Every structure is written in structure tokens, then in C-alpha cells.
Amino acid sequence: MRIVLDAMGGDVGISVNMAGAYIASKRLEKSDTIIFVGDKDKIYNLLKQKYEDFPIKYEIVGSENDISMDDSPTWALLNREDSSVSKGLDIIGKKEADAFFSPGNTGVVLAFTLKKVGRIKGVIRPALGFTFPIGKHPLILDLGATPDPKPENLYQFALIGKEYMKIMRNIKDPLVGLLSIGEEDSKGSVIYQKAFELIQNDKSINFYGNIEGGDFFTDKVDIIVTDGFTGNIILKFAEGMIHWVKDNLKNSLRPFPLALTGLILSSPGILGLPFFYFSIKKFLRKASYDEYGGAPLLGVNGVVLIGHGKSNPKAVASGILNAKYIASGKLVENLKEVFERSNSEED
Numbered sequence: 001m002r003i004v005l006d007a008m009g010g011d012v013g014i015s016v017n018m019a020g021a022y023i024a025s026k027r028l029e030k031s032d033t034i035i036f037v038g039d040k041d042k043i044y045n046l047l048k049q050k051y052e053d054f055p056i057k058y059e060i061v062g063s064e065n066d067i068s069m070d071d072s073p074t075w076a077l078l079n080r081e082d083s084s085v086s087k088g089l090d091i092i093g094k095k096e097a098d099a100f101f102s103p104g105n106t107g108v109v110l111a112f113t114l115k116k117v118g119r120i121k122g123v124i125r126p127a128l129g130f131t132f133p134i135g136k137h138p139l140i141l142d143l144g145a146t147p148d149p150k151p152e153n154l155y156q157f158a159l160i161g162k163e164y165m166k167i168m169r170n171i172k173d174p175l176v177g178l179l180s181i182g183e184e185d186s187k188g189s190v191i192y193q194k195a196f197e198l199i200q201n202d203k204s205i206n207f208y209g210n211i212e213g214g215d216f217f218t219d220k221v222d223i224i225v226t227d228g229f230t231g232n233i234i235l236k237f238a239e240g241m242i243h244w245v246k247d248n249l250k251n252s253l254r255p256f257p258l259a260l261t262g263l264i265l266s267s268p269g270i271l272g273l274p275f276f277y278f279s280i281k282k283f284l285r286k287a288s289y290d291e292y293g294g295a296p297l298l299g300v301n302g303v304v305l306i307g308h309g310k311s312n313p314k315a316v317a318s319g320i321l322n323a324k325y326i327a328s329g330k331l332v333e334n335l336k337e338v339f340e341r342s343n344s345e346e347d
Contacts, residue, residue: 001029001324002097005316007038008066008084009104011309014038017103018046020316025056027321033057034320035097037088063087067104069309073111085109089116092302099323101294103307103316110145110297110306117302120332122339125149126299127157128228128306129164130235133242136219138177139165140226143235143295147228151194154178154225158199158207160298161223163338167329169222177211177221179230184210199225239308293318296326299335303327 007017021034028034033056036043040062047054064082071080080086085104092100093116102109110126119126128143141157142149149157158176165174178196180188185196187210199207208221215221216234226234293315294305303326307319 001031001099001327002033002035003028003320003323003327004035004037004088004091004097004100005320006084006088006100006102006104006109007036007043008063009102009109010307010311011069012103012311014042015046016311016313017316018043018051019313020311021320022051022054023313023317024320025054025058027317028056028324030056032324033059035059035061035088035091037061037084037091038063061087061091067108069105071105071108073105073107076105076108077111077115080108086112086116089113089304092304093117098327099303099305101305101307101316101319101323103294103309103311103319105309106144106306109304113297113300113302113304117300117304120299120301120336120339122342123160123299123335124156125153126297127153127160128231128295129161129298130231130295132216132224132238134238135217136222138216138222138224139169140224140231140234141298142226142228142231144228144232145297147232149191149227151191151198154192154195154227155198155202156299157225158205158223159202159338159342160335161225162205163335164296164298164331165222167331167334168326171222173206174222175206175208175220176223176225177208177215179224179226180210180212182210183212195225293320293322296322298331301332301336303332 005017005021007014010017025034036058040060043060063084065080067076067080067083067085085102085108088100089112091097125146127141128145129139129141130143131137132140139161141161146153162174162176165171176199178192178199180192199205211220294307297304297306303323305319305323307315
């Protein structure tokens with residue numbers, strides 16, 4: 001597999017992205033290649049000075065302009081054709097690599113993806129997917145690619161999400177829920193009521209019906225369909241909640257390991273406490289976005305993952321590895337078949 005890394009993307013800079021690539025390289029196959037796109041001199045110097053033992057093949061593609069997290073997509077399209085995002089996605093569009101990962105500006109990555117890679121035929125608008133880190137880890141889409149959808153967009157998100165869960169999570173008949181303000185069919189805006197009808201009428205979709213916000217924390221559905229505006233708020237809320245839980249648990253449990261040692265030595269009856277302590281640590285690790293690395297942009301004609309702007313090396317590594325995993329699953333090819341069938345049925 002050939003994976004493109006936007007080495008300049010994100011708030012944290014090239015050194016963090018290169019550190020993440022080094023971590024990922026130790027888990028990739030010898031036959032894999034990472035294509036670094038960015039400042040050639042900086043990338044080359046980091047590889048020679050810090051990662052001289054880089055274990056797999058790599059290529060460097062130079063770019064001249066950076067994109068900040070504050071740049072607008074329209075401005076970037078007009079002024080940053082030589083950026084690492086643009087040049088990296090150009091490689092994907094020409095089918096010279098299998099997957100692209102960037103922890104950069106989401107709107108700019110989306111804009112250049114539509115320009116350089118394009119949509120799968122029949123897909124009206126792409127969707128950003130996110131694996132919610134609690135419960136049965138449902139896939140939520142959209143996270144911001146389509147903030148003002150039409151009912152047909154939401155219906156297509158259900159189709160895309162179904163195929164993603166079948167291929168990438170091996171769930172044969174994933175259950176789809178439409179996020180609304182009540183479970184009754186008549187709840188929600190006119191757009192959501194129409195989307196409900198479209199999803200319900202497609203017998204290939206295992207449709208639960210409407211779900212509410214509290215259902216994120218249950219095992220009710222495998223896929224949650226919503227608009228990009230609502231989905232982005234949910235994502236930011238989930239991240240904030242996880243950070244809040246982590247910070248408060250760390251403060252509460254800081255004295256716990258030392259106290260635990262004394263308790264174990266003095267009382268054999270509390271041996272279950274270590275399991276409680278390490279269970280909490282395991283939960284926090286699973287709930288961290290570091291484990292997922294990025295959100296796949298689904299419905300485009302290539303594998304594109306967008307990471308968090310504040311990604312640390314572990315998150316960058318996860319993004320690279322997940323990009324390869326999605327590419328190896330032939331998701332794009334399967335989505336093409338789904339929408340080809342859908343288009344032929346409409347004709």
C-alpha cells in the first residue's frame with residue numbers, strides 16, 4: 001500500500017506528524033510506502049537526524065505553501081494550489097497512491113478532495129464518519145461535510161454507513177438510526193421526516209427509526225445518521241466530555257496507586273481494586289481519539305482520512321494505519337457498486 005501523509009497539516013507542526021509516521025512505519029508492512037508531502041528540506045532533515053532507521057520505503061514530494069487552520073476553503077482553492085493538501089490529494093486523484101491522511105483544516109481538505117479526487121458517481125454529497133467511543137461504538141455521519149443536507153443526503157448517508165460497517169466492522173446487517181428530537185415517526189423537521197420516509201422505504205437498510213441524544217450511550221444502533229452541523233457539535237462535545245472525565249479522574253486517582261500498594265499489603269480482601277483502577281485506564285484509552293486517528297471522508301472516489309488539528313504522534317500513527325486498513329477493505333469499490341445499482345434501479 002502507498003499512503004500519502006500531509007506532513008504540514010494541523011496545529012502541531014511537521015515534527016509531530018513525522019513522529020507519528022515513524023510510529024506507524026513500525027506496524028506497516030515492508031512492502032508499504034509512506035509518501036511525505038510538505039517542506040522537502042525539513043522532512044529530509046528529520047528523517048536523517050531523528051529517523052535514520054525508518055523501517056519502510058518512503059518518498060518525499062515538495063510543496064511550497066502551508067495552509068493554516070483559519071484559512072477558508074474558497075481562499076485556499078484560489079491561493080494554495082502548491083500546498084501539501086493539494087499536492088497530496090492530486091496523487092490520490094491520479095491513482096498513484098491508495099490512501100491519504102491529513103490532520104489539517106477539515107474544510108480545506110474537503111474542498112481539495114472534491115476538486116482533485118471527486119465524488120463516487122451517484123453520491124450527492126460526501127459525509128465525514130466518526131466512531132463514537134462509548135457503547136457499541138456506533139458510526140456517526142455526517143460530522144461537518146454537509147451541514148445543511150437535503151433528505152436525499154441523509155438517505156445516502158445511511159447507505160454509505162451501512163456499507164462501511166459491513167466491510168470495515170464486519171457487521172452483516174447494521175442497524176441504522178436517524179437522530180431526531182423524539183422516537184415517533186412524526187418528530188423532527190420536515191427534512192428529517194422526509195429522510196425518515198426515504199430510509200424506511202429502502203428495504204435493503206435495517207432501519208431502527210428515530211433515536212434521541214441519550215441513545216449515543218446505549219447499544220441501540222450501529223449507525224447514527226445526522227446532518228453535519230449537529231454531528232460536528234456532537235463530536236466536539238464528546239471530545240470535551242472525554243477530556244473532562246480524564247482530567248477529573250486523574251486528579252481523583254492520583255494518590256490511588258500508592259495507597260493501593262499499602263491496602264494490598266494490609267488487607268487481602270481488596271484485591272479487586274487493582275482491576276477497578278486498570279479498567280478505568282483501559283476505558284480512557286478506548287475513549288481517546290488517539291485510537292482512531294481520523295474521520296474517513298465517505299462517498300468520495302478515494303480513501304481520505306482527516307485527523308484532529310491537535311493530533312499527537314499516536315493519533316497521526318493511528319490515522320495512517322486506519323487509512324491503510326480502509327484502503328485494504330476495498331470500501332470505495334464496494335460503494336461504487338452500491339450506487340451503480342441504485343442509479344440503474346432509478347433509471
